[in-house]
Amino acid sequence: MPSLALTQRSATELKRINQAFYDALWSGARLVDPSRFNTWPMVRELAMALPRRLEIAPGLRPRLPLDGTYFVDISLAALHELRSHGASAARASIGALPCADESFDLVCALDILEHVADDDKALRELSRVAAPDARMLLSVPLHESAWTAFDEFVGHYRRYEPGQILRKLESHGWSIEQSAIYGMQPTSKTVLGLGQWYLTHQRERALWWYNRVIMPLGLRLQKPLKWQRGMPACEGVDELLLLCRRA
Structure with a gap:
């Protein structure tokens, strides 16, 4: 579970840490087309059926189509690259979206909630900008014991614990329609420690390897995702992709 030092960080400090990490990551990266991800078969029909779309903090790994989707990110490097590919993008955070009420039919926030101190505030914003019959795509990491x-x-x-994210979504007026087992963090503490050391002490070199070698290889090795109704059995699952609907 989160350390005491982490839980005592202010929301401002947490935002600064995230922005510094991802600005460094995206400054040396190229935008990956959404069709190259294993999420594409799952979101393609949704995107075609739901033309008013918002994706929050995609960095340079957007999952929704660039054409017709409105993107929000705090990284200037990511925003510059998204706009250079013709996307509409604004600088903002999930806690203060520059969008009108009920303005989107599909809202996407992958790997975001775990990065903010006040996830209830974030979910309130997502709910505010979502239309009455909107869909929401979320992904969250699971199990405090896996910290x-x-x-x-x-x-x-x-x-998040599985029951915790389920209850939290329900409290904000969302129900989980479908889910998929998503993402896989290396279980080897040695590999994680080595990656962290290089990112700390040789960040430029580590990010070059990530963007030019590890990421392209990971795209080739992606496994197909499969929707199932409701929540799956989550023992040993590192991350979930959730398709939610306004209750």
């Missing part, structure tokens, strides 16, 4: 120093290093504030 590592790497979570802290990349700016995570928490991991």
